Amino acid sequence: MACMGRDLLSAKPELARRASEVGREAVRLAPRNPTAQRALCAVLVSYGSYREALEHGFQSIEFGDRSERAFGQIAYTWRALGRPDRAILWYKKAKLSQHQPADYDALLGDCLADLGADQEAEQTYKSATTFRPDQPEGWLGLARLRLLAGDVNGARDICRSQLLHYPDAPIAKQFAALVELFARNYGEAEQLYTELESNDPLGGGRDGAYGGAVDFRSAKARIKIEFGDEAGARALLLDVSSTTKQRLVSAPNDAEALYRLSAVEAMLGKSADSLKDLRTAIDAGWIDYRSTRLDPRFDTVSAIPEFQTILSELAAHVARLGRQSPAVLTAASHN
Structure with missing residues (x-):
C-alpha cells in the first residue's frame, strides 16, 4: 500500500496529499514493515517533509532494511536538511552495499561541494x-564547481562540450540555462528557459545541486525585468509566490521552497520579507551560499548589509561543518 502511495505521487504530483495518506495508512497497518516505512519516507521526501521522512527512514533500518536504497534515502534527506556532512556517511553505506558503487560518486561529490x-x-x-x-x-x-568558483566560462565550456552527448537529460539542459542566468547572459538564458518551459511549464526549482532552486517561471520573470517587461514579470512572480506558499502550507520547512519564495519577494521589491524568508530557508537547511551570491534574482537586495551578513554567517557555518566532518577529512587525506 505504501508503494502505491509512492507511485501516486510520482505519477501526479497534485495527488501528493493522497499519496501521503496512503503511505501513513500502510505504516499504521504494518508499523514494523520496513518496506512500508521506506516507501513512506520516499513519499514524505517528495512532499518536502524531510524531518518526518528521516524518522521513517530510520524506522525502515531498525526493522531490517539494509538495502542501498534505504541508506541512500536517508542520505538524500540529510542533505536536504542542510547536513551534507551526515549525508556523506550514509551515501558511503549505500555505496558499500551497491553492486555498482560508482553510482554514488556524483552524490558524494555534491555533498563535498556543499561543504566547500x-x-x-x-x-x-x-x-x-x-x-x-x-x-x-x-x-x-x-561544471557546478566552476560556476561556484566564479568561472562562468569554464562552466559554460563544459556544458557546451557535453550537452550534445546527453540530449535526453533535462537536468543537463536546466544547468546550462542556470549558467547563463547566473552569468547575466539573459538573451541566451531566455532561449534555454523557454525551451525548458515548453516541455515542463511548472518545472525547475528542485534539487539545488544542478538547478540552484531556480524554477523556470521566476527565471523568466528575472529576464523580463531585465528587458523592461515589468508587468509580465510581476504576473509570473505573483503566480510563483502563490504556488510556493501553497506548498509551504503542507511543507513549512522545505528549504528550497522557502528559498524560492525569498527570491520571488526580492524581485517583487519586498526586501524585508525576502530577507526574513531567506533566514527561514537557512534555518530549514539551505546552505548553498555560493549560489545565492551568484543568483541575479537577489540583485535588488544584494547590496543591503543584512543580506551580506546573512551570507557571511552562512559561509562560516558551512566552513565549521566542513572542518568538523570526518568524511571531509578522510576524503582530503586520500588526495
Missing part, C-alpha cells in the same frame, strides 16, 4: 565520469 571541499569533490566527480560515462551527473558536478 572543492578539490575532494572534483576527484569524486571525475570518478563518476570515468565509471558512469552514460550519466551526466559527473560532468555536471565539475
